[in-house]
Amino acid sequence: MKKSLLSILLLTVMATAMVSCDDDDDLWDTTVPEKGDTPTSAQFQGFIFRPGLMPASDANVNQLKVPEGFTVTKFAEDLGKPRILVTNSTGQVYATDREAGTVMLLVDTNGDGVADNKQTVANIKQAHGLAIQNGRLYIATVREVYVADMNMDGTLGQPRLLIKDLPDGGQHPNRTLAFGPDGKLYITIGSTCNSCPEPNRLNATIVRVNSDGSDMKVFAKGLRNTIGFGWHPQTGEMWGMDHGIDWLGDDEQKEEVNKLVEGADYGWPYIYGEGKYNPGDRPKGDTTYQQYLQKTTLPVLTYQAHAAPMEMEFYTGNQFPADYQGDAFVAMRGSWNRSKPVGYKVVRLHFENGQPVRFDDFLTGFLVNGNQSHFGRLVGLAVHADGSLLVSDDTNGVIYRVSKQ
Structure with missing residues (x-):
């Protein structure tokens, strides 16, 4: 009888741990093995939901929402699938189309907020990341x-070819670029998979x-x-947003805001979020989850x-109100691995005393028909020379412009 009661108790504990991974839930720790000779058991409920695609019609665009005093319009359209954006001090805008293998130049010559000069300025297979320095445009495939x-x-x-030996892309081929305050070029290299030990040490990294x-x-x-990553304009500290692991349920893994520091290990694929263990992958060799956690740099915000x-x-x-200085915008492309869609918007990441503290919605309304459809999955952001914010959508081929009225 005692043995039966013990078995029921253990099953109850395991079932609770399978569905509860909150920060203050100690049960999760008890079911994670620290040695290779013990089993791992976890259960998650996964979903696929992709809202249908609608056109970027006038009616849809007109119901987009921005904070009071701002307005959103189309800067350019019929662009194919624009992805990453960069601008220079003269107002020239560059956009990549990875699928077409092109770099586009867009210019608003008369200052009315609409690009009236559009042309392809480079043809490079799988062009994606862009960065400008010293009168040169850097392009990553x-x-x-x-x-x-x-x-x-x-x-x-x-x-001209500078680098030819970045690793294969796999699940995440979207390299991005930026120059740091040190004058060095930083390149993001995503993982080849959702969750796995990488055979190539360059995958799941940022290189310099x-x-x-x-x-x-x-x-x-x-x-x-x-x-997405960059350097805070006042502190010079480097910040980035990392994509969470899929198939851990509707609300896991949260997206991470990381302070990016040289030499740091941010835990993937073994540790995620606020120090949680990924039961799908164990650290190599005799390293335990707890030991890996101790050397992991955890996110500042999620x-x-x-x-x-x-x-x-x-x-x-210099167009937006003064309190926007030092804050960041992030384009949230939108979910597919979730029962109810999230994302499909631009958010404002507030910084206080140089530290990220919260997110607020900034540009919303791309989900329509009761969240059953969308007319924009957002990718690129750039601050135009006139101070407006440009946002690219690679589903309807539009670049939007958010300006202060």
Whole structure:
């Protein structure tokens, strides 16, 4: 009888742990093995829900929501599938279309908030990440980085190959680029999978190279897919948003806001969120989960799971109110691995005393028909020379412009 009661108690504890992973839930720790000769048991409920695609019609665009005093309009449309955006001080805007393998130049020549000059300025297979430094445009594909001189009219010289040996992309081929305050080029390299030990040490990292592509070093690791990152304009500290693991349920794994520090390990695929263990993968060798947790740098802030953070942009323009200075915008592409959709918006990440403290909605309304449909999955962000915020959607081929009235 005692044995039967003990078995029932153990089953109750395990069942509770399978569905409860809260920060203050100690049961989760008790079911995670610390040795390879003990079993792992976990159960999650997974969903696939992809809202249907609607056109970016006038009626849909007109019901988009921004804070009071702001307005949202189309900066450009019929662009194919625009992804990453960058701008320069003269107002020239560059956008990549990974599927078409192109880099586009868009210019608003008369200052009315609409691009009236659109042209393809480079043809590079799987072009995605962009960065500008010293009159040159840097372009990342899955395995390469190119650089091209920028002419006064925004056109480009012949792209030159700088790097040719980035690892294969797998599930996350979307390399992004940015130059740090140190003048070095930082390159994000996502994981090849949802959750697995990577055979190539460069996957699930951010690497750093000289501006000529030389001296590549791993800057930080344990990052599943950090597409959006940048440096706080006042503190110079580096921040990024990492994509959480799929198939852990509707509300796990949350998206992470990480302070990116040289040499840090952010835990993927073994540790996630606020120090939780991923039962799908054990650390290699004799390392226990607890030992791996001790060397993991945990996120400073988290956001709703499966929202899929894309480009991140600190606001440095002079059009928005002063309290936007030092805050960041993040394009949330939107969920698919969840029963009810989240994301499909741009959010504002508030910083106080140089630290991220909360998220607020900034541009919403892309989910329509009772959240059964959408007309925009957002990717790129850029602050235009006039201070407005540009946002790209690669489903309807639109770049939106948010401005202060």
